[in-house]
Amino acid sequence: MEKRNKPKYKQIIDAAVIVIAENGYHQSQVSKIAKQAGVADGTIYLYFENKEDILISVFQEKMGVFVDKLEQIIARDLNASTKLGLMIESHFDLLASDIHLAIVTQLELRQSNHELRTKINNVLREYLKLMDKILVQGMNNGELDKNMDIRLARQMVFGTMDETITTWVMNEHKYDLVDLAPKVQRLLLKGMQA
Template identity: 85%
Template sequence: MVKKDKPKYKQIIDAAVIVIAENGYHQAQVSKIAKQAGVADGTIYLYFKNKEDILISVFQEKMGVFVSELEKIIAKDASAADQLGMMINSHFSLLASDLHLAIVTQLELRQSNHDIRMKINNVLRGYLKLMDRILISGIESGEFDQNMDIRLARQMVFGTMDETITTWVMNDHKYDLVELAPKVQRLLLKGMQA
């Protein structure tokens, strides 16, 4: 396998997002991805074992951006409530700025097989652990209910964001997703504050 820091690797990842979004994962042939990336079919196999490997790599690469943004938010000297709001805004903004990625993450990944979903869940775990840090910080500072169940709160926060984005994707992006971020934050805070 060729190193992942090569420009063609990124080209293929970006092309895969477009092809999977436009054709669906099951119809997204490696040849279509290669054509979109402007590389020969065989070049794909220098970087990826198969189409499943491409999908998992897409999620790893793109989720890395979400993790990086969330790490920056946590590093800020801000209240847990403000960090929560920044996280929601960042999450919504990243997907609103890349409609193909929104379709892939909200629709296509859910149609993949069990093994792919398990590998994706492992990648997602890092993001959720960072979210836990915001929730724990809020409990420790007294902003959030001292008896709040972290696991349940995480499910509530991520589930609300996830469902809001999925509904936006299913409605063909007819409204501004980012405008909903402060509303989602307010609703979630009502459930978490003491």
């Protein structure tokens, strides 16, 4: 049985999100993660090579949820503008409903070393490819500028979402992040329409 399907794997992943959010990645010893997960320190090493492997696995597991949600949105018979709005809302909702995960993705992952960030970017690629499908649909059906640079448009969409969430985290989530989704969608669409 693959380790990802074992209950303790998920327990450790969820514990790692909490420990890293509360202590910072560099101060999060494996022993703290084990304690939070309710497992022995040695159990961690049955599932993960080291702390870096835990962080990458956290991102893979949690990003998988974002990818699944986005695949469901893309599969729906909706125009690209609506799909873009649902994508933003879903992205914001997933992080607004898990403050620890928002802290880890928006703050802690940024402080990791270059090699770790490269591995994380590889995981993010799948999500960005799905985002491209929405943009291409909008370009093909005339909702979006058919001559826009897709790479630049993707960076604009993801960068705007990312910065909006980071600001929300830095402001200690004092306002409703999900309420901002339609406003972000409107601004982005204005920038991408012909």
